[in-house]
Amino acid sequence: MKLTPLKKFENYLVENEGRLTSQKKAIVQEVFNIDDHFEVENFIDMLRAEDKKFSRATVYRTIKQLLEAGLIQKISALNGKVFYERKMTNKEHDHVICNSCGEIYEINDNSIQKILDNYCKDIGFRPEYRSLHIYGLCKACFKR
Amino acid sequence: MKLTPLKKFENYLVENEGRLTSQKKAIVQEVFNIDDHFEVENFIDMLRAEDKKFSRATVYRTIKQLLEAGLIQKISALNGKVFYERKMTNKEHDHVICNSCGEIYEINDNSIQKILDNYCKDIGFRPEYRSLHIYGLCKACFKR
C-alpha cells in the first residue's frame, strides 16, 4: 500500500499539529507534478500562471514543511542557486558531466554506495542525500 | 618546482589584467593559513582581528577572483551556508556535511577514486574534477 504525497503530508501535519489548508494542498500537488528540480521563485511563477496566487511567505513556509516532512529535498548548486525536488527514496544522484558538450551520464555502480555507507557508519553519520559529480571530457569531445 | 599560492595568483592576475594589491596579498595569505573551510563573514572577522580591516566588498571580490583562479573552492551546505576552502590539487574533495550544524568531514578513501577511475575508463570519459558530497546528520545532531 502506497500513500500519495498529499496523504503523507496530511499525516505529517496531523502528527505535528499542523493544518491542511487549500494553499498547502495546491502547493503539494504542484510540487509533485514537477519531474525535475525547481527554484522557489520559478515555482511561484508556475503557481501564478495557474492563478494560484499565494503569498511568497506561504510558499516558503509550505516548502519548509515539506522538507521537514521528508517529501522533498534541497539541492544547493555551487553558483549559489537553491533547488528543490521531490524525494526519490531509491535514487541517488551520481552524474558524469562533460565540460565541453554538457552531456550528462548517470553512474550505476553500487560498490560506490557500499563504500560510502561504510564510511558513514564508521563516523556515525546518518546520510540523507548524496551528490557525486565528475566533470571532464567525454569520449567524443576528448578526440577533438 | 612548486609555486606558492601567492605566486599562482599573481600569474593568474597577470594573465587576466588584474593587479596584485596589498589587500589581495593579505587575503591570499590568510586563506592559505586556514586549514579548514571557512565562511566569508568569519573570514572577515579573522582579518579584522589582525587589523586587516578591508571592506567587505574587497574580500568578496578577492574571493571571487581566487575562485576563478582555481585556488579555492566553494562548498554549499543544504542549510544555505556557504563555505570556501583552499583547493588541494592532488586531492579530491569528498565531503560529508551535516544539515543541522553544518559541520564538514573529509572522506579519505582512495577506493572511491579507483572505482570512479574505472568507471570513467569504461565509458571513455576523461575526468578533470570531481565533487562528492554526502548530506545528512552527524552523530551529535542525530542524537537530538
Next chain:
DNA sequence: TTCTATGCAAAAGCTTTGCAAATCA
C-alpha cells in the same frame, strides 16, 4: 471557539554594484 495559517510589508542575511578617490603598472 481556539489555535494555526495566511497575506502583507518590513526586516534580515548575504552578496553585488555604482561611484569617487586611491593605487598599481
Next chain:
DNA sequence: TGATTTGCAAAGCTTTTGCATAGAA
C-alpha cells in the same frame, strides 16, 4: 599617465518574521 582596485553606501536577492485577519478543526 591610464587602468584597475578600494571603500563606502546603497541596492539586490532570497528567505524569514511580526502582526492583524482569515480559516481549519
